[in-house]
Amino acid sequence: MCGIVGYIGKRDAYSTLIKGISRIDYRGYDSAGIAVSINGSLETLKCVGAVSTLKKETSKKNACGTVSIGHTRWATHGKPTKANAHPHLSCDGKIAVVHNGIIENHQALRKYLISEGHKFTSETDTEVIPHLIEHLYEGNLEKAVAAALKQLHGTYGIAVIRAGEKKIVAARKGSPLILGIIGKGEYILASDIAAITEYTKKADYLEDGEICVLTDKGYRITDHDDAPHSHIVKTINWSVAAIEKQGFEHYMLKEIHEQPETMRTIIAGKFDFKNKIPKFGGIRITPLDLKNLDRAIILACGTSFNAGLAGEYFLEKTAGLKTEVVYASEFLCKAEKLSSRDLVIAISQSGETADTLAALRKANSDGAHSIGVVNVVGSTIAREVNSGGLYIHVGPEVGVASTKAYTGQLLSLFLFSLWLGRMRGSLKPAEAEAEMKRLTSLPALAEAALKNEKKIIAIASKFKNATNFMYLGRGIHYATSLEGALKLKEISYIHAEGMPAAEMKHGPIALIDKKMPVVFAVKRDDGYEKIIGNIEEVKARKGIVIAIAEESDKEIHKKADYVIRVPDSTQELSSMLFAIPLQLLAYHIARFRKCEIDKPRNLAKSVTV
Numbered sequence: 001m002c003g004i005v006g007y008i009g010k011r012d013a014y015s016t017l018i019k020g021i022s023r024i025d026y027r028g029y030d031s032a033g034i035a036v037s038i039n040g041s042l043e044t045l046k047c048v049g050a051v052s053t054l055k056k057e058t059s060k061k062n063a064c065g066t067v068s069i070g071h072t073r074w075a076t077h078g079k080p081t082k083a084n085a086h087p088h089l090s091c092d093g094k095i096a097v098v099h100n101g102i103i104e105n106h107q108a109l110r111k112y113l114i115s116e117g118h119k120f121t122s123e124t125d126t127e128v129i130p131h132l133i134e135h136l137y138e139g140n141l142e143k144a145v146a147a148a149l150k151q152l153h154g155t156y157g158i159a160v161i162r163a164g165e166k167k168i169v170a171a172r173k174g175s176p177l178i179l180g181i182i183g184k185g186e187y188i189l190a191s192d193i194a195a196i197t198e199y200t201k202k203a204d205y206l207e208d209g210e211i212c213v214l215t216d217k218g219y220r221i222t223d224h225d226d227a228p229h230s231h232i233v234k235t236i237n238w239s240v241a242a243i244e245k246q247g248f249e250h251y252m253l254k255e256i257h258e259q260p261e262t263m264r265t266i267i268a269g270k271f272d273f274k275n276k277i278p279k280f281g282g283i284r285i286t287p288l289d290l291k292n293l294d295r296a297i298i299l300a301c302g303t304s305f306n307a308g309l310a311g312e313y314f315l316e317k318t319a320g321l322k323t324e325v326v327y328a329s330e331f332l333c334k335a336e337k338l339s340s341r342d343l344v345i346a347i348s349q350s351g352e353t354a355d356t357l358a359a360l361r362k363a364n365s366d367g368a369h370s371i372g373v374v375n376v377v378g379s380t381i382a383r384e385v386n387s388g389g390l391y392i393h394v395g396p397e398v399g400v401a402s403t404k405a406y407t408g409q410l411l412s413l414f415l416f417s418l419w420l421g422r423m424r425g426s427l428k429p430a431e432a433e434a435e436m437k438r439l440t441s442l443p444a445l446a447e448a449a450l451k452n453e454k455k456i457i458a459i460a461s462k463f464k465n466a467t468n469f470m471y472l473g474r475g476i477h478y479a480t481s482l483e484g485a486l487k488l489k490e491i492s493y494i495h496a497e498g499m500p501a502a503e504m505k506h507g508p509i510a511l512i513d514k515k516m517p518v519v520f521a522v523k524r525d526d527g528y529e530k531i532i533g534n535i536e537e538v539k540a541r542k543g544i545v546i547a548i549a550e551e552s553d554k555e556i557h558k559k560a561d562y563v564i565r566v567p568d569s570t571q572e573l574s575s576m577l578f579a580i581p582l583q584l585l586a587y588h589i590a591r592f593r594k595c596e597i598d599k600p601r602n603l604a605k606s607v608t609v
């Protein structure tokens with residue numbers, strides 16, 4: 001949530017900052033703002049709406065500031081108004097702060113600061129920070145920031161500037177902050193690497209509890225007591241092209257179409273063809289500990305949770321490991337303590353989701369082995385897992401609705417299950433080899449699935465005005481049905497429910513009438529007859545059936561009103577292939593409804609609060 005950017009250097013601060021925050025406005029887009037230090041004072045600009053509105057305002061400015069901070073907001077405390085937009089200022093207007101996170105004790109601090117004479121102008125939790133820094137300032141900005149941080153409870157990634165001082169002070173606790181090193185004395189600071197890649201490939205990831213002071217002479221990282229910390233600078237491998245639309249109308253559509261390629265990348269990176277076993281060099285658990293595992297617990301939210309449900313199926317079937325999938329937020333409510341015989345798998349595209357991170361920390365403190373299935377390299381979850389993990393390497397996902405990360409998570413989890421099955425001895429070498437052979441055809445099958453887009457557009461146009469949708473699937477396609485429903489509701493604002501097909505009879509069937517489209521994932525497997533039975537039940541109540549079905553299914557068109565074909569494949573591969581038409585269906589319905597597809601209302605790409 002919320003995007004932060006800071007820049008210090010010789011370039012024009014306005015255009016550099018605006019470019020930076022435009023790159024990460026998927027983190028929040030209800031208001032935006034910027035503060036620039038110019039000739040001993042601060043110039044602040046704020047607006048309600050996306051960064052593009054702010055851009056229009058800044059274009060009227062003369063280019064002269066070279067120290068600046070900017071923000072794109074996803075509201076938590078206070079409505080999206082100009083007054084609530086960041087940066088927030090101290091009473092004297094000399095200190096400006098941008099913040100991502102939540103200050104839990106803001107009410108107590110506000111009360112105290114008001115009693116000390118401070119005047120507040122917004123409803124935000126953030127505004128206590130500049131006032132507190134002002135209150136503690138005795139001539140040294142970093143010292144005042146460190147003293148203020150000691151009084152804050154909650155989470156933050158902050159960047160602070162003060163009029164007349166050529167420096168940015170940044171700090172993090174629970175919200176990501178990355179420092180891009182352009183050159184000595186020229187830095188770009190951001191909550192997301194997408195804001196940095198354009199300027200540099202050299203990045204230094206701040207850790208919780210650290211303060212970083214950037215000046216035009218260099219930078220220094222310390223703890224809150226000024227003890228220096230040394231870091232290794234990492235190389236970013238995302239290109240600028242990867243974060244641009246490349247001719248597609250929306251990032252989401254581009255990312256849907258990238259899936260054959262992302263699948264190829266995953267297969268190329270995780271296959272050890274010589275030894276006929278997937279390779280996972282990043283996992284640090286001894287073979288004996290892997291054998292001794294009693295169960296896996298998958299922790300995730302949203303789309304990553306849905307991927308986890310398919311992961312449960314892979315791990316139980318292929319690796320013979322009992323698996324539970326728990327919403328990360330619910331995991332914290334559980335009384336059970338984990339042990340070293342538990343393997344926790346934290347799935348997160350961003351690697352920053354607050355609930356997943358909190359659940360992971362609890363699992364770590366219980367003594368479980370924890371690994372990550374993460375996209376963003378160097379993200380907090382990737383760093384805090386105690387036994388390594390795997391990156392899905394699908395490149396930057398900019399569209400708020402997750403697409404290529406979902407199939408990347410499924411593919412990576414399936415490969416991981418094959419590896420684990422071999423390591424635990426539950427899978428024979430020939431079985432692993434046969435699965436890997438089948439997997440090599442996956443990218444081409446995904447390409448074939450994408451070819452049915454025209455038909456999907458026609459169906460989307462028919463149902464663009466529906467008010468409810470139901471998605472049904474069995475077994476591994478329970479995950480597909482949840483994911484299909486999630487995609488539709490988040491970008492088109494149509495109410496949709498996904499559930500196991502048989503569950504429909506236990507209540508939701510009451511919703512079926514001639515206006516209700518029901519999307520079935522119809523795989524030709526042991527449950528085929530049962531799914532057909534569910535379709536009959538919907539038809540008997542005049543519901544409309546849209547079936548996602550395999551090419552070889554010659555019966556389905558007699559039962560369903562609309563059929564979207566996907567290539568034939570195994571159960572495991574079908575979990576990825578069936579997701580593609582559902583992503584396209586949601587996308588085209590949302591497009592017909594003229595929705596803000598890449599930035600749906602009320603959402604943000606990564607939920608770090």
Ligand code: F6R
Pocket residue numbers: 301302303304305347348349350351352353356400401402403486487490605606607
């Ligand atoms: C839906 C979506 C969200 C995320 C969820 C978890 O399209 O993107 O449901 O999946 O917020 O995010 P990550 O995977 O970054 O932990």
